[in-house]
Amino acid sequence: MSELRDAIGILRETKNKWERRVPLVPQEVRGLVAGGIAVRVERSPTRAIEDAEFAAAGATLVDDATDCRFIIGVKEVKASQVKPGQAVMCFSHTIKGQSHNMPLLAHFMKQGATLIDYEVIVDDAGVRQVAFGRYAGLAGAHETLWTLGHRLAALGHPSALAGLRHAVEYHDLAEMVAHTRELLAELRKEGPEALAPFVVAVTGEGRVSHGALEYFELVGAIPCTVSEAIALPTDSPGDRTLRVLHVKDSEIFVTAGTKRFDFARYLANPERYLNVGSMYLPYCAALVNGLYWDARFPRLLDASTLQRMYRDRTLPVALGDVACDIDGGIEWTVMATQNDEPAFVYDPATRKATVGVTGEGVAIMSVDNLPCALPRDASFDFSRALVPFIRSFFGTRYEHGIGALTPALQSAVVVAAGKLTPRHQGLARFLPTE
Numbered sequence: 001m002s003e004l005r006d007a008i009g010i011l012r013e014t015k016n017k018w019e020r021r022v023p024l025v026p027q028e029v030r031g032l033v034a035g036g037i038a039v040r041v042e043r044s045p046t047r048a049i050e051d052a053e054f055a056a057a058g059a060t061l062v063d064d065a066t067d068c069r070f071i072i073g074v075k076e077v078k079a080s081q082v083k084p085g086q087a088v089m090c091f092s093h094t095i096k097g098q099s100h101n102m103p104l105l106a107h108f109m110k111q112g113a114t115l116i117d118y119e120v121i122v123d124d125a126g127v128r129q130v131a132f133g134r135y136a137g138l139a140g141a142h143e144t145l146w147t148l149g150h151r152l153a154a155l156g157h158p159s160a161l162a163g164l165r166h167a168v169e170y171h172d173l174a175e176m177v178a179h180t181r182e183l184l185a186e187l188r189k190e191g192p193e194a195l196a197p198f199v200v201a202v203t204g205e206g207r208v209s210h211g212a213l214e215y216f217e218l219v220g221a222i223p224c225t226v227s228e229a230i231a232l233p234t235d236s237p238g239d240r241t242l243r244v245l246h247v248k249d250s251e252i253f254v255t256a257g258t259k260r261f262d263f264a265r266y267l268a269n270p271e272r273y274l275n276v277g278s279m280y281l282p283y284c285a286a287l288v289n290g291l292y293w294d295a296r297f298p299r300l301l302d303a304s305t306l307q308r309m310y311r312d313r314t315l316p317v318a319l320g321d322v323a324c325d326i327d328g329g330i331e332w333t334v335m336a337t338q339n340d341e342p343a344f345v346y347d348p349a350t351r352k353a354t355v356g357v358t359g360e361g362v363a364i365m366s367v368d369n370l371p372c373a374l375p376r377d378a379s380f381d382f383s384r385a386l387v388p389f390i391r392s393f394f395g396t397r398y399e400h401g402i403g404a405l406t407p408a409l410q411s412a413v414v415v416a417a418g419k420l421t422p423r424h425q426g427l428a429r430f431l432p433t434e
Contacts, residue, residue: 007038009065011073020048020375026057028387033058048375079107087114097430112418121412130385132371137211139167139373144320147343151363160186167373168339197232204290216244229283252277282314293329303331320365336368
């Protein structure tokens with residue numbers, strides 16, 4: 001086999017038709033090239049940033065960049081792309097022992113290659129340093145409004161919101177925000193009683209939730225408190241101004257005895273907490289859920305609560321499950337949807353889900369790859385955060401071991417020269433047996 005090039009190779013994304021992001025944008029490539037680092041970029045007809053922009057930044061356009069010593073992509077690479085002794089940086093979807101990617105992890109080890117996963121580039125407090133969560137929130141909030149507008153129209157309540165396009169259909173975030181503001185201005189002048197008042201609740205306090213809150217701020221929503229949301233039908237009858245209610249973790253999860261919330265204790269003993277989040281939802285037209293959930297934690301909306309609220313007609317018209325945990329925090333989230341068909345209607349009578357916004361049941365938005373909907377903005381943001389780590393990794397001559405890397409990068413090395421690193425040794429039990 002020919003020797004690997006001393007260069008960074010940027011792969012084209014091929015996982016699905018929506019994946020148009022790139023880990024490094026031309027602006028950052030220009031800086032790397034100016035610093036003496038060669039960059040080779042695979043040509044792509046679908047990438048949100050055109051080949052010519054990379055060429056203008058000094059990159060070499062190629063059909064295959066897998067001959068580089070260091071290759072980077074957004075989603076996991078194919079096993080066939082990994083060469084002996086190579087270093088690869090991507091979202092590998094291996095660090096939790098995901099069964100479908102254990103053969104890929106085993107291949108890295110067999111090839112004596114190095115795998116760095118963006119998801120575990122973390123600081124001393126364990127906070128991720130490069131992530132797309134903000135854009136999941138931005139796009140998810142928009143698709144929730146899309147779902148609300150189109151579901152209302154299907155129920156016989158047309159409004160300006162039905163004029164919203166999918167996030168993926170806009171050139172960028174700025175165009176999406178500008179169009180949404182125009183339609184919200186129309187709605188304030190004329191619209192259905194179902195949106196008077198017009199409150200959207202946002203749950204969660206992480207990157208995703210803050211991305212959703214940022215979206216509502218950008219489109220001109222007015223923040224409101226729980227007490228204000230409850231009083232709106234009396235205080236502001238007929239007012240269709242969009243308001244956003246941020247329901248914090250401490251307002252959702254309380255202990256049975258003290259009715260208080262302590263985040264550290266919640267993480268340590270989630271079974272001791274009750275979920276009272278549903279009490280806020282009857283005053284809302286839509287919900288954007290960004291809460292983290294796994295099987296240890298109480299659900300935001302379990303099936304019995306959903307059934308009761310559906311029967312009592314107190315559920316929001318649209319449930320935007322940005323977290324998109326199947327059978328998870330919102331138990332009726334039974335499927336993931338796509339960027340061009342973001343919603344399904346779940347019928348509790350038949351327990352069946354139908355893609356779209358028509359039919360009996362509850363409309364749920366559950367796209368599981370939301371950052372793909374804003375690929376240009378997401379790529380620029382991600383690239384700015386990533387490039388210092390790229391410089392650091394490439395500059396250490398990493399083949400001498402990971403000890404010279406910064407602590408943040410050391411945490412992200414899953415496999416080093418074919419061996420699982422100490423902090424990721426637990427993955428060994430998931431590897432396929434020969």
